[in-house]
Amino acid sequence: MRTKAVIYARVSSVSDRQDTSRQIEDLRKYANLRDIEVVATFEEHISGAKKNEERQVLTDCLEYCTTNSVHYLLLSELSRLGRSTLQVLRSLEVLHEAKVSVYIQNLGLYTLQPDGKVNPIVSILITILAEMSNIERSNIVYRLNSGRSNYIAKGGKLGRKTGSIKT
Numbered sequence: 001m002r003t004k005a006v007i008y009a010r011v012s013s014v015s016d017r018q019d020t021s022r023q024i025e026d027l028r029k030y031a032n033l034r035d036i037e038v039v040a041t042f043e044e045h046i047s048g049a050k051k052n053e054e055r056q057v058l059t060d061c062l063e064y065c066t067t068n069s070v071h072y073l074l075l076s077e078l079s080r081l082g083r084s085t086l087q088v089l090r091s092l093e094v095l096h097e098a099k100v101s102v103y104i105q106n107l108g109l110y111t112l113q114p115d116g117k118v119n120p121i122v123s124i125l126i127t128i129l130a131e132m133s134n135i136e137r138s139n140i141v142y143r144l145n146s147g148r149s150n151y152i153a154k155g156g157k158l159g160r161k162t163g164s165i166k167t
Contacts, residue, residue: 005072007041010080023076066098077106083137085130
């Protein structure tokens with residue numbers, strides 16, 4: 001039986017400013033080189049700061065993985081799974097209970113050992129990295145708000161220019 005995997009790709013922007021094609025192509029190449037069959041691909045355009053319950057595509061992906069005898073969930077990086085440590089750990093728990101190992105491409109790590117047990121070192125790393133991602137999200141929000149406040153304090157105005165007719 002051939003090893004089966006699912007690809008999950010996410011970008012934060014709902015506009016055409018970002019897309020998931022790079023993530024998907026890189027993960028497909030990885031799977032092909034290792035003779036892993038990609039049986040499904042899930043793409044989502046939503047902030048990783050949202051709770052899992054608000055991320056329908058992620059929810060569908062996790063359900064697919066746990067009900068279709070998938071061996072691996074392939075991610076380009078851990079933050080694709082989420083920016084909240086708790087949400088990431090919840091997703092991993094669901095997958096690990098179903099013996100689905102998560103492969104994180106930018107780290108070259110699998111969350112499960114070949115015997116199906118959780119890799120304890122990877123588990124520690126993921127917890128730390130998920131928390132670092134959470135901190136980075138907070139820093140981004142801080143910098144954006146600080147920049148806006150600074151701009152306004154110097155006389156800048158936010159919003160559309162007077163007379164704009166754009167919707």
